[in-house]
Amino acid sequence: MKSPGLLPIGLTVGLMITAGASAQLPVRPPSVVNTQAAKPLLSFAVMSDLEKHLDERISTVGGAEPLVLLGPARALYLAGYGAVVTQEVSLAITPTLNPFRPQVTPQDVVRVHQKKVERIPLLKQLIPQMWASTAETLNMVPDNEQIVIAVRLLYKGWEDTKGLPGQIVVRGARGAGLAGTQMEEQ
Secondary structure: OOOOOOOOHHHHHHHHHHHHHHHOOOOOOOOOOOOOOOOOOOOHHHHHHHHHHHHHHHHOOOOOOOOEEEEEEEEEEEOOOEEEEEEEEEOOOOOOOEOOEOOOOHHHHHHHHHHHHHHHHHHHHHHHHHHHHHHHHOOOOOOOOEEEEEEEEOOOOOOOOOOOOOEEEEEEEHHHOHHHOEEEEO
16 A cells, blocks of 8 residues: 655655756856955944934933933935934923823823924024034035934824924035025924
């Protein structure tokens, strides 16, 4: 009696050879390694120090209730374009839902909105200063390339965001200085 599911040996060997031939990886020529690679314009250390400096600037503004840094600054350099720095911020500390505070009151919504609206001018004053210090720190970036500082404002689902931007961006050619920058709210 034959066992079900077993193939004759000749067929099994043939299938194995066919499967092996089709599974073989194509041969590729060795890649050429460029030993004369260009040194990056901005080092990791310079960008890391810049990120830390901008994080400190954000988190010390606002007195007794400073702006809330929600995500550390992220800086990158795009050759031919310039440097871009992003940060995530909350304009004020907001109530958090938890078992002891299962809901946010309408008074909380109004209070948080008012506080955030009052702090927009503070942030609008700070971002150009951050742009200027970034342009100074990154003096190795060509004058015609951009420096961009983008601060993203995060809100909780229950917040009233009427009149509040989602982000504020200051950009300009590094060589033009602060006078050559543009600020836009989005």
